[in-house]
Amino acid sequence: MRATRRQHLVGTGLVLLGVLMLASPPAWAADPVKIGVLAPLTGVYSIVGDRGVKGVELAAAEINAAGGILGRPVEIIARDDETNPEVALRQVRRLMLQDKVAAVIGPLHGGAAIAVSNETKRSQVLQFPFAAVEDLTTVNCQPFLWRITASASQTARGGAELAKRLGLTSWATISSDFSYGRSVANYFVEHLKDINPSVTIVTQAWPKLGEEDFGAYINEIIKSQAKGLYVGLFAADLVRFVKQAKAFGLLDRMTVLFDSGGSHEVLKTLGDDAPFGHWASERYNFLASSSEVNRKFVEAFNKKYNLYPDMIVYDGYASLKFFAAAAEKAKSVEPRKVAAALAGLRLETPKGVVWLRPEDHQAVQPTIWGKVQKAAPYTFPILTDFVIVPAERVTLPLDRSGQGCR
Amino acid sequence: MDAWFWAAQVLNGIAIGIILFLVAAGLTLLLGVMGMLNLAHGAFYMVGAYALYSVFASGVAGWYGLGFLAVIAATALVGALLERFALRPLYDRPPGYILLATFALVLIFDDLVLLIWGRAYKSVPPPAPFEGALQLGTVPFPAYYALIILVGVLLTLALWLLLQRTAFGRLIRALATDREMVAALGVNVSRSLRMVYVLSAVLAGIGGAMAAPLRSISSGMGVEVVIQSFVVVVIGGLGSIWGAFIGALILGQFSALGILLVPRFAVAIPYLVLVMILIWRPYGLFGTRV
Numbered sequence: 001m002r003a004t005r006r007q008h009l010v011g012t013g014l015v016l017l018g019v020l021m022l023a024s025p026p027a028w029a030a031d032p033v034k035i036g037v038l039a040p041l042t043g044v045y046s047i048v049g050d051r052g053v054k055g056v057e058l059a060a061a062e063i064n065a066a067g068g069i070l071g072r073p074v075e076i077i078a079r080d081d082e083t084n085p086e087v088a089l090r091q092v093r094r095l096m097l098q099d100k101v102a103a104v105i106g107p108l109h110g111g112a113a114i115a116v117s118n119e120t121k122r123s124q125v126l127q128f129p130f131a132a133v134e135d136l137t138t139v140n141c142q143p144f145l146w147r148i149t150a151s152a153s154q155t156a157r158g159g160a161e162l163a164k165r166l167g168l169t170s171w172a173t174i175s176s177d178f179s180y181g182r183s184v185a186n187y188f189v190e191h192l193k194d195i196n197p198s199v200t201i202v203t204q205a206w207p208k209l210g211e212e213d214f215g216a217y218i219n220e221i222i223k224s225q226a227k228g229l230y231v232g233l234f235a236a237d238l239v240r241f242v243k244q245a246k247a248f249g250l251l252d253r254m255t256v257l258f259d260s261g262g263s264h265e266v267l268k269t270l271g272d273d274a275p276f277g278h279w280a281s282e283r284y285n286f287l288a289s290s291s292e293v294n295r296k297f298v299e300a301f302n303k304k305y306n307l308y309p310d311m312i313v314y315d316g317y318a319s320l321k322f323f324a325a326a327a328e329k330a331k332s333v334e335p336r337k338v339a340a341a342l343a344g345l346r347l348e349t350p351k352g353v354v355w356l357r358p359e360d361h362q363a364v365q366p367t368i369w370g371k372v373q374k375a376a377p378y379t380f381p382i383l384t385d386f387v388i389v390p391a392e393r394v395t396l397p398l399d400r401s402g403q404g405c406r
Numbered sequence: 407m408d409a410w411f412w413a414a415q416v417l418n419g420i421a422i423g424i425i426l427f428l429v430a431a432g433l434t435l436l437l438g439v440m441g442m443l444n445l446a447h448g449a450f451y452m453v454g455a456y457a458l459y460s461v462f463a464s465g466v467a468g469w470y471g472l473g474f475l476a477v478i479a480a481t482a483l484v485g486a487l488l489e490r491f492a493l494r495p496l497y498d499r500p501p502g503y504i505l506l507a508t509f510a511l512v513l514i515f516d517d518l519v520l521l522i523w524g525r526a527y528k529s530v531p532p533p534a535p536f537e538g539a540l541q542l543g544t545v546p547f548p549a550y551y552a553l554i555i556l557v558g559v560l561l562t563l564a565l566w567l568l569l570q571r572t573a574f575g576r577l578i579r580a581l582a583t584d585r586e587m588v589a590a591l592g593v594n595v596s597r598s599l600r601m602v603y604v605l606s607a608v609l610a611g612i613g614g615a616m617a618a619p620l621r622s623i624s625s626g627m628g629v630e631v632v633i634q635s636f637v638v639v640v641i642g643g644l645g646s647i648w649g650a651f652i653g654a655l656i657l658g659q660f661s662a663l664g665i666l667l668v669p670r671f672a673v674a675i676p677y678l679v680l681v682m683i684l685i686w687r688p689y690g691l692f693g694t695r696v
Contacts, residue, residue: 044624047525207665208673212621212630215418215551216665222546223411236527239622247532247548247620249539269529269622 038106055316141404158367175232284314360402410543423658424558428613432606438645448628454611485607643693
């Protein structure tokens with residue numbers, strides 16, 4: 001008897017279904033655990049945002065290959081926050097209401113992260129921000145927000161420790177005139193004066209965000225005859241500053257510390273114009289640790305994306321790993337229970353052993369500074385000669401952190 | 407020490423002013439001759455910078471000189487195409503249409519640049535002989551700023567000669583005064599307008615390429631400079647090239663010195679100057695009373 005066309009179709013469909021089921025790795029019995037990622041996926045900062053998403057994706061792939069979270073697969077939903085607090089707020093509501101995510105990783109923009117934090121606090125959804133702005137773990141500390149990313153104060157206080165070690169006695173700072181730029185310069189100056197009262201701060205410059213011409217500031221810094229300069233400029237501002245500082249010969253006259261200047265994007269853009277021999281920090285550096293965990297992480301990321309992981313890759317990766325570990329410990333993905341499990345949780349990440357302080361929800365971790373150098377086989381400038389300042393020296397004392405959680 | 411320090415700052419301001427002038431000159435030319443407020447002007451500044459980057463990235467020897475030829479060719483081509491296909495159809499409409507169209511072009515160009523060159527910001531070094539700093543008395547002064555000032559002055563002279571001493575310049579000035587009369591005399595007005603547009607595009611492109619070794623090259627880099635150029639054009643008087651020249655130098659000085667004298671208000675200074683000019687001489691320094 002000839003089969004009808006319909007029977008054929010059904011037959012083919014069944015075979016296809018069978019093939020698909022055979023091909024797909026562990027057949028998940030349970031609903032996926034959904035994790036939202038909020039990051040700039042369009043515009044100038046999308047190159048950074050994309051990497052954050054890739055870091056989270058790598059962690060998800062590893063977790064799923066090892067059986068998921070509590071036997072449930074992890075599913076990543078990335079949404080574009082356009083580096084804009086209002087858009088971030090809209091997107092986080094969508095993630096919570098429509099996608100029903102268990103946690104949100106991001107945003108990167110400080111203002112957006114604070115706006116989203118108000119929302120995750122109200123709706124009781126976990127949040128792991130990429131943003132380093134201090135307020136998230138001080139005045140805006142809240143039960144559902146936990147920060148794996150190194151904070152502004154950790155990096156800048158680490159800078160002050162390095163400055164002391166370099167033995168230079170007169171310092172200048174230049175920092176973009178917005179909350180994050182102000183806070184890194186202030187933490188640097190304050191901590192440096194604390195640990196080395198003999199130091200003098202000779203001048204402090206506050207160019208606007210997006211300044212095109214740093215010439216006047218550079219002249220003034222050279223005139224101040226400072227021995228060291230602490231720089232809190234980021235992204236395109238940092239690229240412009242380094243080029244102009246080089247043109248004025250500033251880099252030959254003093255030792256410069258670039259807060260978060262280890263950004264791969266900035267170093268790649270600068271190429272041969274990079275500030276070789278000067279110091280830069282990175283919240284995570286792929287060469288700074290020789291641990292097995294780090295080696296595997298760098299290798300897996302490089303294999304998957306043909307890129308070396310930088311700080312935001314690590315932040316995204318480690319955030320999801322912390323969530324997964326806490327959920328396993330709590331035997332639940334219910335935000336309250338996971339939050340309780342996060343408090344004090346200690347985890348070996350590619351950066352080293354990191355733990356979450358229950359009082360302010362900040363990950364306690366060392367600060368990485370290194371010298372900018374050219375070295376094979378890397379095609380872009382990298383950091384070497386690392387100075388790793390221990391966590392207890394760089395993390396804000398508890399009487400000045402976690403105010404919002406008291 | 408101090409006198410040299412201030413001298414270096416003034417030269418600094420002149421270099422900033424010259425780049426600003428190259429962008430503002432085209433803007434004011436379009437306003438004067440065509441009555442066109444071209445928001446897309448920053449796109450040429452950006453295209454100029456990216457064109458220079460492309461030549462640099464190709465690794466050819468003498469990239470800086472070749473790059474400038476590429477910049478001129480690229481901005482002239484883009485300018486001619488834009489004028490022909492995006493703006494000319496709107497000449498007979500109310501000016502609001504052109505304003506909207508040029509604003510749309512700003513957004514389109516910012517995205518096109520991302521598509522063509524990718525999202526990472528780009529950087530070009532100064533040409534090799536101009537990499538370091540010169541010694542100006544006791545203070546350092548970047549050799550590349552000196553080059554900007556030199557080239558800027560030469561370009562300004564060339565522009566002056568073009569406008570005052572050539573048939574094309576006479577035509578431009580005639581078009582600015584009475585376009586209908588020029589048409590009645592048998593001049594191909596639409597071709598002349600296209601040439602004015604191309605000239606303004608090339609000037610902005612050169613400005614972008616000259617600024618590129620000091621700044622970062624990225625999508626949206628033209629926005630800030632166009633806002634500043636509008637300030638320059640208003641200070642100088644709409645449509646006045648010399649006004650734009652003086653306006654750009656004034657603004658350059660205010661940004662270089664303002665940062666030192668009143669650092670907290672440095673951002674507001676250009677706009678304060680603008681407001682004062684608008685109150686005191688609403689038609690600008692070199693504008694004619696309407």
